[in-house]
Amino acid sequence: MSDFRVTAIRSLHAEFCVPGDKSISHRAAILGALANGVCTIRNFLPSEDCLNTLYAMQALGARHDVLAELTGYGPTHLVIYGQARRLCPPSVPIDCGNSGTGMRLLAGLLAGQPFDSELFGDASLSSRPMGRITTPLGEMGARIDTRGARPGCAPLLIHGSHLAPITYQMPVASAQVKSAVLLAGLFASGRTTVVQPATTRDHTERMLAAFGVSTHQDGLAIAIDGGQTPQACEFHVPGDISSAAFWLVAAAALPGSRLLIKDVGINPTRTAILQVLGRMGAHLIETVHHSDGEPIGHIEIHGAALTGTTILPAEVPNLIDEIPVIAVAAALACGRTVIRNARELRVKETDRITTVVNNLRAMGAEVIEFEDGLEIQGGRPLHGATIDSFGDHRIAMAFAIAGLFAAGETVISNTECVNTSYPGFAHHLQAILEHQSTPDAFILPTRSNL
Numbered sequence: 001m002s003d004f005r006v007t008a009i010r011s012l013h014a015e016f017c018v019p020g021d022k023s024i025s026h027r028a029a030i031l032g033a034l035a036n037g038v039c040t041i042r043n044f045l046p047s048e049d050c051l052n053t054l055y056a057m058q059a060l061g062a063r064h065d066v067l068a069e070l071t072g073y074g075p076t077h078l079v080i081y082g083q084a085r086r087l088c089p090p091s092v093p094i095d096c097g098n099s100g101t102g103m104r105l106l107a108g109l110l111a112g113q114p115f116d117s118e119l120f121g122d123a124s125l126s127s128r129p130m131g132r133i134t135t136p137l138g139e140m141g142a143r144i145d146t147r148g149a150r151p152g153c154a155p156l157l158i159h160g161s162h163l164a165p166i167t168y169q170m171p172v173a174s175a176q177v178k179s180a181v182l183l184a185g186l187f188a189s190g191r192t193t194v195v196q197p198a199t200t201r202d203h204t205e206r207m208l209a210a211f212g213v214s215t216h217q218d219g220l221a222i223a224i225d226g227g228q229t230p231q232a233c234e235f236h237v238p239g240d241i242s243s244a245a246f247w248l249v250a251a252a253a254l255p256g257s258r259l260l261i262k263d264v265g266i267n268p269t270r271t272a273i274l275q276v277l278g279r280m281g282a283h284l285i286e287t288v289h290h291s292d293g294e295p296i297g298h299i300e301i302h303g304a305a306l307t308g309t310t311i312l313p314a315e316v317p318n319l320i321d322e323i324p325v326i327a328v329a330a331a332l333a334c335g336r337t338v339i340r341n342a343r344e345l346r347v348k349e350t351d352r353i354t355t356v357v358n359n360l361r362a363m364g365a366e367v368i369e370f371e372d373g374l375e376i377q378g379g380r381p382l383h384g385a386t387i388d389s390f391g392d393h394r395i396a397m398a399f400a401i402a403g404l405f406a407a408g409e410t411v412i413s414n415t416e417c418v419n420t421s422y423p424g425f426a427h428h429l430q431a432i433l434e435h436q437s438t439p440d441a442f443i444l445p446t447r448s449n450l
């Protein structure tokens with residue numbers, strides 16, 4: 001098992017890119033495979049989660065060729081031979097690994113196919129709730145058996161069928177559920193509408209538009225007409241702001257630092273982390289340089305002495321994946337930070353409320369746990385500790401950032417999991433640790449020469 005050994009840093013002056021966006025890469029693999037021709041995908045994220053989705057689409061008949069790859073990980077630039085909606089039955093069950101996004105989106109897609117299929121995942125994924133997708137997909141006419149040891153959990157045995165359109169009021173603000181219903185709606189006869197309780201990330205809607213499939217938005221409701229065929233296109237995946245978030249927090253909490261993250265996705269349904277760090281006192285400059293499809297830009301951040309903040313309920317879906325590292329920023333800030341309305345964290349790759357609370361306490365922070373969140377009284381000095389990631393990539397990375405501010409050594413154990421979303425994280429961490437003796441900015445290119 002690998003680990004990270006982290007000590008405190010004195011400065012952070014850097015420019016680099018983070019790998020491609022995980023949410024967008026999953027969708028690119030799926031829509032590329034459904035399109036009516038050859039699609040080119042640039043800056044695909046070769047993480048385990050997205051590779052599982054790419055291989056799933058291959059198992060359903062859509063081949064791909066690799067044009068460039070991140071050595072040791074997988075393709076970053078590829079062409080996918082779209083099947084014009086005609087997928088073939090997989091010969092074996094499909095492995096979704098650790099990925100809730102992969103499993104839920106694929107379930108939506110497979111619900112409307114004229115064949116049966118099975119989706120399974122690792123122990124973490126097999127304990128996550130799937131009723132949130134089997135309910136609407138069942139209302140559309142698919143029969144999905146949850147075969148897990150825990151009720152309502154994977155493996156999923158999907159008996160695909162002809163789907164009827166529905167209007168579905170989502171009980172949880174989940175982009176995965178919205179996307180599963182929209183993908184099923186693409187194969188239903190008529191108009192399927194999904195109504196969100198709050199705005200969630202809109203990558204599926206944007207990606208469908210890029211592939212020539214129209215959706216209709218009316219407030220929090222999104223509708224899709226079944227029967228449309230995605231048109232092959234070229235798609236450039238922006239850097240993942242959820243991966244950038246780790247370095248943004250490191251820079252934000254270190255007065256005198258300057259960090260430039262280039263070519264990163266700044267879709268407004270994902271950028272609440274920037275507002276939060278701004279409220280906490282960091283100075284941020286966002287430059288948009290491409291705004292068709294998915295907006296892409298540079299984020300420059302200058303560190304400051306941070307102060308605590310309250311996360312607003314409407315912000316929670318927009319920064320749900322960043323909460324572990326926001327909690328680290330809160331421990332480094334002066335004053336109280338309150339994060340409530342975030343019960344969803346309990347059903348992520350781990351129960352992220354409990355793992356964050358326990359790990360922060362192990363490093364000396366003062367934290368109160370609530371059923372739906374946590375409250376951090378910041379400003380207590382952190383000390384090194386041995387921290388378990390519990391196999392959760394975002395916990396491993398968030399606590400590596402905490403280690404950059406702790407007295408003594410912090411050891412994060414069980415860190416292979418970072419490859420589920422951020423191949424190359426260890427390389428970036430190492431570069432930041434090694435540049436402590438030179439105050440000059442270092443530039444770390446990522447895509448081709450990690």
Ligand code: S3P
Pocket residue numbers: 022023024101173174175176177179200201317320321344
């Ligand atoms: C994702 C949506 C989010 C997020 C996950 C990726 C997606 O989950 O936590 O990492 O790609 O749609 P929700 O379904 O809770 O929105």
